[in-house]
Amino acid sequence: MNDDRMGAIAEYVRAHGEVRIDTLTNHFGVSRMTIHRHIERLAQQGVLRKLHGAVTAQPSSIYESLYAYRAQSEPEVKAALARAALSEITPGQAVALDDSTTATALGPLLAQAAPLSVITNSLALMQTLASVDDIALIAVGGDYAPTYNAFIGPGAEDALARLRVNVAICSASGIADGAALVQDGLVTRAKAAMLDAAERRVLLAASPKFGRIALNKLAPLSSFDAVYTDSRLADATARSLRDAGVALHIVEIS
Amino acid sequence: MNDDRMGAIAEYVRAHGEVRIDTLTNHFGVSRMTIHRHIERLAQQGVLRKLHGAVTAQPSSIYESLYAYRAQSEPEVKAALARAALSEITPGQAVALDDSTTATALGPLLAQAAPLSVITNSLALMQTLASVDDIALIAVGGDYAPTYNAFIGPGAEDALARLRVNVAICSASGIADGAALVQDGLVTRAKAAMLDAAERRVLLAASPKFGRIALNKLAPLSSFDAVYTDSRLADATARSLRDAGVALHIVEIS
DNA sequence: TGTTTGTAACATAACGGAGCGATAAATTCA
DNA sequence: TGAATTTATCGCTCCGTTATGTTACAAACA
Numbered sequence: 001m002n003d004d005r006m007g008a009i010a011e012y013v014r015a016h017g018e019v020r021i022d023t024l025t026n027h028f029g030v031s032r033m034t035i036h037r038h039i040e041r042l043a044q045q046g047v048l049r050k051l052h053g054a055v056t057a058q059p060s061s062i063y064e065s066l067y068a069y070r071a072q073s074e075p076e077v078k079a080a081l082a083r084a085a086l087s088e089i090t091p092g093q094a095v096a097l098d099d100s101t102t103a104t105a106l107g108p109l110l111a112q113a114a115p116l117s118v119i120t121n122s123l124a125l126m127q128t129l130a131s132v133d134d135i136a137l138i139a140v141g142g143d144y145a146p147t148y149n150a151f152i153g154p155g156a157e158d159a160l161a162r163l164r165v166n167v168a169i170c171s172a173s174g175i176a177d178g179a180a181l182v183q184d185g186l187v188t189r190a191k192a193a194m195l196d197a198a199e200r201r202v203l204l205a206a207s208p209k210f211g212r213i214a215l216n217k218l219a220p221l222s223s224f225d226a227v228y229t230d231s232r233l234a235d236a237t238a239r240s241l242r243d244a245g246v247a248l249h250i251v252e253i254s
Numbered sequence: 255m256n257d258d259r260m261g262a263i264a265e266y267v268r269a270h271g272e273v274r275i276d277t278l279t280n281h282f283g284v285s286r287m288t289i290h291r292h293i294e295r296l297a298q299q300g301v302l303r304k305l306h307g308a309v310t311a312q313p314s315s316i317y318e319s320l321y322a323y324r325a326q327s328e329p330e331v332k333a334a335l336a337r338a339a340l341s342e343i344t345p346g347q348a349v350a351l352d353d354s355t356t357a358t359a360l361g362p363l364l365a366q367a368a369p370l371s372v373i374t375n376s377l378a379l380m381q382t383l384a385s386v387d388d389i390a391l392i393a394v395g396g397d398y399a400p401t402y403n404a405f406i407g408p409g410a411e412d413a414l415a416r417l418r419v420n421v422a423i424c425s426a427s428g429i430a431d432g433a434a435l436v437q438d439g440l441v442t443r444a445k446a447a448m449l450d451a452a453e454r455r456v457l458l459a460a461s462p463k464f465g466r467i468a469l470n471k472l473a474p475l476s477s478f479d480a481v482y483t484d485s486r487l488a489d490a491t492a493r494s495l496r497d498a499g500v501a502l503h504i505v506e507i508s
Numbered sequence: 509t510g511t512t513t514g515t516a517a518c519a520t521a522a523c524g525g526a527g528c529g530a531t532a533a534a535t536t537c538a
Numbered sequence: 539t540g541a542a543t544t545t546a547t548c549g550c551t552c553c554g555t556t557a558t559g560t561t562a563c564a565a566a567c568a
Binding site: 001002030031033037052053 | 556557558559560566567
Binding site: 275286287290294304306307 | 542543544545
């Protein structure tokens with residue numbers, strides 16, 4: 001598929017609410033079949049809903065937590081945050097990484113900090129790190145959640161309770177009232193277990209997450225030893241967070 | 255790489271013990287660079303050892319347990335055993351699969367028996383099954399062992415102790431004195447934990463494994479509810495096993 | 509029932525990646 | 539130090555994959 005066009009279709013449909021398929025074929029100048037293939041995949045991912053001859057957008061709250069969607073949103077920001085997170089890691093340490101796509105972006109960079117022990121419940125990270133020499137991969141098992149491409153549930157929590165690491169690097173769905181928030185309850189517990197196992201806690205959060213809410217409270221921002229975000233964060237917000245004792249680090253997007 | 259030629263090189267070196275690189279370039283009619291690339295990879299896999307201008311074979315006991323080697327040996331036999339194992343599985347059950355390459359061959363077939371819950375410590379199986387709808391994947395975490403492409407160690411054992419499944423399907427490195435044997439100690443414990451968690455235990459073992467020894471004793475053959483092997487097994491062996499109370503099933507290789 | 513819309517199957521074109529060789533630089537051995 | 543060997547890098551070619559369009563047919567609508 002053409003991912004750019006797929007994204008554009010999603011945008012277009014979200015902007016218009018409901019769109020006829022003919023409109024899409026004209027607008028993008030491709031065949032009807034191609035549009036069909038694209039919207040079929042988007043519907044599978046849960047981004048759109050198919051009607052007869054038209055498509056409608058899903059309520060945004062639903063698909064924003066989808067792995068497939070998150071994986072391709074704002075890759076430059078993720079890359080920048082991942083690079084910053086690398087500075088938190090020293091060769092020889094044990095590092096825990098959660099199932100966030102930002103942490104996934106960190107995977108390929110970890111070889112630079114080898115040797116390391118890496119603990120994760122993210123299947124994507126396992127695949128990336130399995131083949132890397134000098135990285136001891138320790139998997140957290142549990143029930144597989146396709147939505148997050150990760151293992152969660154009581155099994156994951158128990159497995160994490162057995163471990164102790166130098167650093168945990170996590171992300172969150174939103175940040176409000178000085179706390180990191182997560183949409184899914186089981187994911188929250190897994191992240192919390194990861195943080196509990198860590199000597200040092202690092203939060204990676206793209207700036208749009210500030211002010212966005214999610215269902216479950218993970219931990220107060222002040223409980224993190226470092227919080228990284230990008231430079232689009234409003235100055236006033238940054239200042240008030242720092243005043244509240246948050247170790248906020250601003251990363252330039254390159 | 256050209257896997258056929260890689261295999262041929264491995265064969266050739268094993269047959270001759272030590273071989274000059276020039277000899278290989280002549281014998282295979284490719285450039286020296288290509289030979290270098292191939293033996294470099296084989297050396298990484300632990301199949302060969304590189305000297306200056308020559309390569310030597312590793313003692314066979316070492317590389318026979320390597321995942322990369324096992325993965326491509328006797329694929330038809332594995333496929334036949336996997337197909338047979340499928341008959342042990344009923345839709346709706348919880349199934350545990352170990353890190354054996356035979357179980358890996360079973361992966362793509364499992365969709366036919368969906369819905370299922372599949373428990374495994376094999377990374378290859380996780381990748382295969384993650385994308386299958388109607389299969390609930392439950393991962394066993396632990397320390398990643400590149401040699402087996404699986405997760406083992408105390409973490410894996412604890413995780414398995416939490417679970418209870420209908421069927422466990424395992425393989426072994428060798429079979430002697432009426433018991434299934436496994437080369438690696440930690441793998442043995444993981445397999446044992448898997449068997450302990452199962453109501454019904456199934457062993458898959460290609461016929462050459464009978465009579466071959468390995469370091470650790472996994473379980474007596476009679477403790478398995480079914481043992482599948484291929485039709486090359488000597489009749490006398492089959493008879494004596496059956497007399498000893500082993501539920502032996504012979505599978506035709508197609 | 510006719511028209512529109514969805515699905516399936518096949519052909520083709522484009523892209524990316526893998527394998528390979530040639531050459532040059534670096535390393536090792538004697 | 540000189541020769542042999544190994545590594546690194548570049549570019550070429552070939553193959554497989556993927557995206558796309560075309561066509562034909564099935565299903566849904568009105």
